[in-house]
Amino acid sequence: MINSKMDATITLGRGPEFLSKQEINLLTDQSETGLHHRCRNCALAVLNCGGPTTDTLELQKRYKDFQIEIKQAARGNLLVLRNAPETAFVDGNIISGLQEMLFAVLRDTVYPYLFGPSETSEQITNLVFGMLRNAELFDSNAESNLVICWGGHRINRNEYQYTKEVGHQLGLRNLDICTGCGAGAMKGPMKGATIGHAKQRRRGGRYIGISEHQIIAAESPNPIVNDLLIMPDIEKRLEAFVRLGHGIIVFPGGAGTAEEILYLLGILLHPDNEDLPLPLVFTGPESCQPYFEQVDRFIATTLGPDACRKYKLIINNPIMVAQEMKLGLQAVQKFRESSQLPQYFNWGLYIKEEFQHAFEPTHENMKKLEIHQDQPRHLLAANLRKAFSGIVCGNVKESGRIAIAQEGPYEIYGDLEIMHQLDELLEAFQNQGRMRPLESQGPATYRVVRKE
Secondary structure, X not given: OOOOEEEEEEEOOOOHHHOOHHHHHHHHOOOOOOOHHHHHHHHHHHHOOOOOOOOHHHHHHHOOOOEEEEEEEOOEEEEEEEEEEHHHEEOOEEOHHHHHHHHHHHHHHHHHHHHOOOOOHHHHHHHHHHHHXXXXXXXXXXXXXXXXXXXOOOOXXXXXXXHHHHHHHHHHOXXXXXXXXXXXXXXXXXXXXXXXXXXXXXXXXXXXXXXXXXXXXHOOOOOOOOEEEEEOOHHHHHHHHHHHOOEEEEOOXXXXXXXXXXXXXXXXXXXXXXXXXXXXXXXXXXXXXHHHHHHHHHHHHHHOHHHHOOOEEEEOOHHHHHHHHHHHHHHHHHHHHHOOOOOOOOOOOOOOHHHOOOOOOOHHHHHOOOOOOOOOHHHHHHHHHHHHHHHHHHHHOHHHHHXXXXXXXXXXXXXXXXXXXHHHHHHHHHHOOOOOOOOOOOOOOEEEEEEO
């Protein structure tokens, strides 16, 4: 039965087995400032991995009686689950991978609140570093071989098969994979890489998933992820990607993928990062040529030709993508060795505070975004990134969908030509099924307003 539920008591391990009283109090605090609600929702999403529904509001409704409790015991701490999805268990025992992800939920939910202030640029980067280290994602002996793969969860079968084949080619070259940990283009490269690694008899392949607490509560992680990290907000999630990874591949996606692209281009366009090697490839099957042409046109119109020179477009050629990435990673390794920079964390990347501070996509904040050409390219990219972040919030996150249901769609103001390109791009995403259409599943998420 898809609605069957189970109770279970689990001994905590891999980090959270020694939670302090302060940490337990934070995780079990059900007040508005407590972490219980966040912890519960993320835990439910993890347990729903592979479940019958991926809709966050439907999931919360179906399992409204789900409860999570942490208890102290003589030999560590116990995690008590009540009315959990039965699909998370096999013959009464929780699936090992989901158990590890539950531990990651506890670890990453409480860590930022014990870290201290994270207001300056340096403090924010130190928090990102601390969370990556706390999750044991650093390997001082590793080469530059971690490829970040971005792309949408709403992709068709042909696109999904293509992401798998690219992942397969990366795996054959002994490269590891890091994605946003969800479905679609976040799952395909991992699945393909497992086959490539198996063919090369490579043990210990890394399939890292980096999410954010509201995203993971709305989109369960895929089961291939063997290292899960849940960041406190989108900005820190994006910084974790670009500082941990050595190269980036972008597959077709919707507003979330556009946000990631604009974040990265905005950073790379800053003069301090001009000579920093970071291979970036856009790729998809033949059917995605029009998609990438439109994305390229949007970037050229808004950010200019310098931004377009930061990436390479390779259509329908997984082998060439993997070869290009392998060459790029070798250049990254040589650069970091010559610059005395570690391979496991990109300290050399300069990120302005505009890309680091959490953007709260309220209706008022979305209206105030500065989307015009009379500013440096990297700052325009930062503001466009925030616009897409708000659209993602309204499409995916529970808080955004509730706010839009109560107050109507977000309004985005900007220069005429930029708004025209933005409107066309978002309409194409909807027509291609890469984000929910305006007329489906409730009220519209946004409204583009053009300034003459």
